[in-house]
Amino acid sequence: MPELPEVQTTVLGLKNKVLNRTFVDVWADTKKLFKNVPFSKFKKEIKNKKIKKIYRRGKNIIFELSNNYSILVHQKMTGHLLYNKWKDDPMNSFIRVKFFLNNGKILALSDLRKFAKIELHKKDSLEKELSRLGPEPLEKSFTFNKLKRVLKKGRIKQVLMDQEVIAGIGNIYSDEILWSSKIHPEKETLKLSEKELKRIYKAIKGILSKGVELGGTSISDYRDIEGKKGKFGDIRKVYRREGEKCPRCKTVIKRKKLAGRSSHFCPKCQKL
């Protein structure tokens, strides 16, 4: 599922391929994905508009158009954008939306479970939408003190995944961050020592950067815009490794459901 590193990988690809192109038309078989305006209006407003800017905020992708509208795409769990000719792979075959560009190429959304959302925003409604998100963890302004200030009360795993606390962390990277910092996912944030917080801070920066560097994680559905897999999944330590051995201490990795989400951790390295 696309989290910060996956969305960043997609955005880098898009900047390379579709920046400054113009949308000629758009097709969709699943019009439900268009959440805040009817598909017909969406189509009318983006037709023949140039893509002036492409950027990421949290797990959202934003295309800024020449008519001061912006398109916001959230890939949710199984959505990913594909450009032109992409690698043949079952995961790339659930095409729900196609954007036709003025160079004759296609930008498509493949989304097995149809959870993705596409919205059309004017400046103020976009700002309002994005203002709910917490800070960007890879930005310089995300300092150790910033982390301490934004962390709210609760179990660390859920707090790390809360988009209003920090933007961009989901299930994969929160498990990896906690394993790396030797913290149990159910640990209460208020009970974290200064040392533990420092480890979490370093892990957030380190793991997310590594994720971006390796082009994200593709053990289930994520693919880059050419339809290719990211490589972070190869070096992950605990996520979806229940029953395997902890690379640090060889204890069998456990999985536990927390607030509807599975958490993977080493019961020896990550004690409560």
Next chain:
DNA sequence: AATCGTTCCTGATAGC
């Protein structure tokens, strides 16, 4: 006010 459970969706997998 904050926290919990439910919902959206469909392919893969387990169980009978």
Next chain:
DNA sequence: TGCTATCAGGAACGAT
């Protein structure tokens, strides 16, 4: 073999 039930999960939403 072939069917059905369960599971995966980001975030909005409704319920407590």
